[in-house]
Structure formats: C-alpha cells, structure tokens
Amino acid sequence: MLEEYPRFPEWATRHFGATSNAWYVYSHIPLVTLAIIVCLSAENSSPQTWERIFGTAFAITLALNGIFHIAATILFREYSPGVATGTFFLIPVACYLLIETAGGRLLTGRQTWVAFAIGVVVQIAVVASLYLEMDIDWRLKKQGFDE
Numbered sequence: 001m002l003e004e005y006p007r008f009p010e011w012a013t014r015h016f017g018a019t020s021n022a023w024y025v026y027s028h029i030p031l032v033t034l035a036i037i038v039c040l041s042a043e044n045s046s047p048q049t050w051e052r053i054f055g056t057a058f059a060i061t062l063a064l065n066g067i068f069h070i071a072a073t074i075l076f077r078e079y080s081p082g083v084a085t086g087t088f089f090l091i092p093v094a095c096y097l098l099i100e101t102a103g104g105r106l107l108t109g110r111q112t113w114v115a116f117a118i119g120v121v122v123q124i125a126v127v128a129s130l131y132l133e134m135d136i137d138w139r140l141k142k143q144g145f146d147e
Contacts, residue, residue, distance in 0.1 A: 001028060008081040015076055016130035020143060023134040052106050053115045056098065060119025061126075063094035068127060 009019045038054045066086030073080040101107060107115065135143045 001032075003085040004081040011078075011081055012130050013135070015072070017133045018135035019130070019132075020135045020137065022138045022140075023136050026136075026140070027129065027134075049107075049111065052101070053111055053118070056101050056107060056112065056115035057118035057122065059094040059097040059101075060116055061122045062090040063098075064119065064123035065126065066090035066094070068123065 005024060006021050009021050009024045012019050034054075035058055038051055038058065041051050065082070066089075069080045069083040069086035073083045101112075137143050
C-alpha cells in the first residue's frame, strides 16, 4: 500500500471510476484489520482450519493483486502504482506461502479449493470496487459538495 498511496486513486480514476485518497485509506482499513487478525490468531496458537483457509485465501488474493498490477501496466501502457510491490513482493511471498501450505499438507484438497475460491472472489471484489464512484473526502462526503 505504501507504493500505491497517494498515486493510486488518481491512476484508478483515469482508468476506472472516480476515487479519492480518503476512499483508498478507508477501504483498506477492514482489509488490513482482517489480515492482522488472521495472522495474529494463527501465530498465537496452533492454526485452526479456518485460519489456514483464510491465510491461504489471503496469499492467493495477494498474488492476484500483483498479477492485476502487472496486467494493468501492460494494458494501459503506464505504470500502475503497486506493480513493483506486486511483482517483487506480493507474488513471491504468495508463492512461498502456497508452496509451504501444499508441502506441509496444511489443507485438504477441498479446503485448498475453498481458499482459492475465496481469494479469487475477494480480488474480483477489489477490482470491481474500482468501478464505483467513490470520490469522497475525509468526512465521507462527496468531493466538491459542501454540507
């Protein structure tokens, strides 16, 4: 997110729906919170099945997000804020986590497919949200409108 902010909202507005820096921050709060909860929960105990599934789904979402940034850079022929992190961090880390999960047989085949489906749905929702008109200010009001 550090590579993306604050350039991503302007880039996304050019190629998708209108967005703002405020919306970028607000929309990432629940995602980061959920990731922290799953990571802390898995770290502080013997990971339960749901933690493994959501951790794997998160890894899949990260990899797909990296692929999105690479594809967007190629498609739009301009730098997509997040492509460097996606290419050199998200995809390699996700691949490592997926290899460790498979090698350690931490999930059954069915659980792996569930994690994959969750990861894909989350990434589709993230990309689909770019088409929303979310040009709000820090008070969650449409930009350009006074109270």
